[in-house]
Amino acid sequence: MIWILGILDILSAIILVLQKFIPFKWAIIFPIYIILKSIIFIKDFSSIIDFIAAIFFILAIFGHFYIITWLAAFWIVQKGVFSLFS
Numbered sequence: 001m002i003w004i005l006g007i008l009d010i011l012s013a014i015i016l017v018l019q020k021f022i023p024f025k026w027a028i029i030f031p032i033y034i035i036l037k038s039i040i041f042i043k044d045f046s047s048i049i050d051f052i053a054a055i056f057f058i059l060a061i062f063g064h065f066y067i068i069t070w071l072a073a074f075w076i077v078q079k080g081v082f083s084l085f086s
Helices: 002-017 029-040 045-061 067-084
Strands: none
Touching (some): 002 029, 002 067, 029 045, 045 067
16 A cells, blocks of 8 residues: 555656646645645654645645745655655
């Protein structure tokens, strides 16, 4: 099951980077997924970072793309890759 979460994290980061080319209803699903996952595992520090990354993801969907959004995408990708190989 962990590898499924890893694949979804990597897919979320890809959607974040390409969100200008993806319809809104598809792009909004992934930050909601990240928020739900971070609420479920809220006791973990990395889940708090995931929650913050999802907030920046939502801001990017609405046109507020900051430098820290790239860091959020990198965070989600590296967490997904580590989930795949652990």
